[in-house]
Amino acid sequence: MVNYSPGLHVLATFSTSDLYLKDAGGCKKIFDELIAELDLQKVGEVYHSFTNGGFTAVVCLTESHVSIHTWPEHNIATFDVYLSNFQNNNTEKVNHFFKKTVLLLEATIISQQEIIR
């Protein structure tokens, strides 16, 4: 009965500098530009900065979601990109969103998983 496979979800932990790990506004700019470039549909978002300078964010898309949580005190962040294939095959968009964010945040990947959901 269940033969629908929603899509690719990439999850990673990466390190980068405080310059990025404390800059929720800069992250939002990167995400918004990628959402526009890839013609994704944002339906809401939350960006929340902590007193230590880290931030946590989720962006809700009609195609699923993107999330990032940063810990500047540990020099790391976790990052997820998950797009469903409901109307289009978005696998390449997941990979593009992921790679370009890593590039723009000058991030070094510590661990990465890819789950076909």
Next chain:
Amino acid sequence: MVNYSPGLHVLATFSTSDLYLKDAGGCKKIFDELIAELDLQKVGEVYHSFTNGGFTAVVCLTESHVSIHTWPEHNIATFDVYLSNFQNNNTEKVNHFFKKTVLLLEATIISQQEIIR
């Protein structure tokens, strides 16, 4: 240099009835009650319903996030619970949140992954 392990992320695909897959308000009630019960801190949320009756939602927590995306036309949803251990070990809270949601949504798990991030 990096010795911080953020925490447990459980990802699942499940099936359940339209009664739940089309009820964003009912899902919000379950999530809100679990957030209160487990003393988690919500910093924002997005619930978006589609014209076909499905919905997509992300809840941003100081401890990371919870997400759900439903496809009533395919009788499935994908569901994530991810809580960091920054201030407390939240592993048991992840498991409790996950199991109780599955129970309350009368869901049948199709696939499940646990990632220690």
